[in-house]
Amino acid sequence: MSPYVVMRKRIAFLFLCVTAFLIVLIIRLGYVQLAQGMQLSKKADESHFRGVPVAPKRGNIEDRNGNLLAMSISTETVYALPAEVKASGRAAETAQKLSEILQMPVADVQERITKRSALEYVKKKVTPEVSAQVRNLALPGIGVTEDSQRYYPNGALASHIIGFAGIDNQGLEGIELTRDAQMKGIPGAVLSEFAANGIPLPQAQQMYLAPKQGNTIRLTIDKNIQAFAEREIQKIMSGQGTNMNGQVPKSASLLVMDPSTGEMLALASAPTFDPNKYQEYDSSARRNIAIQNGYEPGSTFKIITLAAALEEKKIKPTEHYFDRGFYTVLGKNVRCWKAGGHGDQTFRQVAENSCNPGFIEMGQRLGIDKFYKYLTAFGFGQKTGIEMSGEATGILANKKKATALDLATMSIGQTNNVTAIQLLTAISAVANGGTLMKPQLVKEIVGPSGKVVEPFQKQEVRRVISEDTSKLEREILESVVTNGTGRRAFLPGYRVAGKTGTAQKVANGSYIQGEYVASFVSFAPANDPKLAILAVIDGVPFFGGAVASPPVQSVMLDSLKYLGIKPDLNAPLTPSKPMPDQIFAPVKKAATVPSVLGLPLGEAQKVLTQAGFKVMTEGEGQTILDQIPHADVQVEAGSTVLLYLGNEAGTQTMGQWWEDEDEDVEAIEMMEGRTPLTAP
Structure with a gap:
């Protein structure tokens, strides 16, 4: 091969190598500039910016x-x-x-x-x-x-x-x-x-x-309804609430919900704090007791027992039941709040009178399996899912160990522990047609431009009872307010449903004498509920209806007017029975009531007389089963103490349970020389 040909091949090879190198370089430069340009530019900026x-x-x-x-x-x-x-x-x-x-x-x-x-x-x-x-x-x-x-x-x-x-x-x-x-x-x-x-x-x-x-x-909160609720809570915590007589509770909460959507319109708790200066407050003041604290609900829970019994057709409202004053279960007597009982009454009247034996009968007819089915369906023993940290689940008695006596006490609101938000959510299901709703606090999320980026959606958890059962129970609970024990929640011209509750507090496995968790739940209008309200007041020596229903009544009336819900022309203007104004007369010269529980009648009379009190008895027997006013309550010196008598030390199980029932209120008013006031 001639030298000329060899030279040309070498030149061609070198040209190909240079061309290949330039192609690779161009590709690399293109990749760096196009694919990595933004990233490298950012790194460069970061190095000198x-x-x-x-x-x-x-x-x-x-x-x-x-x-x-x-x-x-x-x-x-x-x-x-x-x-x-x-x-x-x-x-x-x-x-x-x-x-x-x-x-x-x-x-x-x-x-x-x-x-x-x-x-x-x-x-x-x-x-x-x-x-x-x-x-x-x-x-x-x-x-x-x-x-x-x-x-x-x-x-x-x-x-x-x-x-x-x-x-x-x-x-x-x-x-x-x-x-x-x-x-x-x-x-x-x-x-x-x-x-x-x-x-x-x-x-x-x-x-x-x-x-x-x-x-x-x-x-979802309405600032005005929240203000109504906090106004009433402040009255209660200052001892200025209706029938508080200067007594200051340990805590109080008042919740307002739209039962048809689960939207919380107000959630007020006390003690409270100013978030602008949160460091200055004890951590206990920041505790949301309506979400994080549990309590035994007492008779407000009877709404759930009634709903289950009606849904399972275990009772009819017109069916008669005879209350002897106590209900015997496994050899134990659980007595009614009214000494001697209510006698013959329909199950509608059982609800109106908040008759313990009548509700125990409902629970016994349901049986443990059915009863627990509705406990779970209504959301007890589990979180509601409300958007608050630290929500409590409440405590339910172990189903496997539950006896007929446990079923009896659970039927009237004892034994189980619930939160205020659980109870209001469950009762809202009774009010709204039978559907359990998830309680919600956030209505919508709005972007900086003012556009809604996440709208509100109500969340149905499950259907618990039928619409027919819901309608029937709404009518019964309305009669509780017009004819029965909930008359302090009556609003002239409005159809209101409600229920009182009084639960003794538990400490070290036993009930504390004379200290209660008073509560009241209400919804209105009863035929088409727009508001459901629950008040819970912890640590008072008074009954639920006396101290918890006035704030609910006040918030309900103000809220209905504020929302433009007009009175119903067909609604009654007065309840069927007059409403008492308060439990105790204003204290002029204070005296503390001594405890005479369990004492023989003669010794109890001696103790009370020496303390400067008069004595009135009700019932038969020689043993003091309960007393009104309760021990350590301050009332006017010279007042009369009503003693309930019996012969069995175990007539009442699970502590002494009382409802704020009108018969007791009227007895006290009679003792103090007063007559019940008529409704406005």
Whole structure:
């Protein structure tokens, strides 16, 4: 092969190699520029741009009508760039000047501004005057950036629902915690150009990345109805509530729900706190007792027993039942609140009279399996799923170990432990046609532009009873208010259904004498319920209807008027029987009632007479089974104490249980020389 041909081959090969190299280089450059360009550009910017974060404004919390419950207000934060501070050689001088303005120890300031970090916050949430002074000093590596601070314009209103946010605008409790991700927004930044040595470039380029505000959470709560509820709770906690006579309970809660949707319109609890100053309150004041505390419901639970018995057709409202004054189960007598019993009555009248033996009969007819079926169906022993942290499940007696006696006591609201939100949710199912709804606190989520990004959707859990059963029980519970023990909840011109409840408190496995959890539940209008309300008052020596029904009645009336629900022309203007005004006359000279429970009649009379009280007895026998007023209650000196007599020490099981029934109220009024007032 000639040298000329060899040379040409070599040149061709070299040309191919160079061409291949150039093709690979072009492909690589194209890949870097097109596929990795954004990422590499970002890395380059990060190497010579340094950013100071700009906090976003946290989204608002509003009530269902757009009224502000929580908002973020503009403030500023002092920050340091430690690399610049060190490079200036003036760290000690800078710390000294900042400490004087920020009112912080010099050592703390110097430690922060010289830390091994790119950015360090020196002090958050400073006043405009302080931030202006820091700017005027023009200290190297020290700056001020935009920030925001949480503010609750209504103070303690709805504080247990709203919760609060910490100094870094992070949600810590309540809706602030559960909806933190939607409200916190996206931070922005102020970016400045620096050289490789960390010194700002003269006439450097600056970029501002605007923060994105968080979403607004619009609650189901109505600010006005919440205010009605908290007004009544404050009266109760100050001892100024109806029939409180200066007695201050340990806690109280009042809940209002729309039974058809599960929307909470109000949820008030006391003790309470101001979320603007949450650090100043004990943690117990921040406890949402309506969600986190359990209690034995007493006779308000009879609504559930009645619903189950009607649904299973174990009773008919017109069927007669004879109350002897007690019900014998496994050799134990559980007595009625009325000494001697109610005698012959229909099951409708059993409900009106809140007759314990009548409701025990319903439970016995249902049997343990059926009874527990409805306990579970109505949501007891499980969380409702309401959007609050720390919700309690309540406590149900072990079904496998439950006896007929346990069934008897459970039928009248003893033994089992429930939460206020569980009970109101269950009773709302009775009111709304038979469907258990999930209780909800968030109506919708609204974006920064004002557009709804997550609308409200009611959540049906399950059907519990039929519409026919619901309609029938609504009628019966309405008659409880017009004809029976719930007359303190009567509202002229409105159809109201309701039920009282009084439960003795349990401590160390036994009931506490003279201390009760008083409750009242009501819904209206009875034929088409728009509101369901439950009040629970813990630690009072009075009966449920006396102290718990007046706040429910007041909130119900104000709320019905506020919502524009007009009176029913066919509704009664007065109950069938007059309503007593209060249990005890105002105390003029206070005297404490001694306990005479279990004493022989003669000895009990002697003790009470020596204490300055008069004595009246009811029933037969020589042993004191119960007394009104109860032990340790302060009443007017010289008042009459009503003693209930019997011969069996075990006539009443599971503690002494009492309903705020009108016969007892009228007996006390008679003893004190008063007559019941007629309804307005």
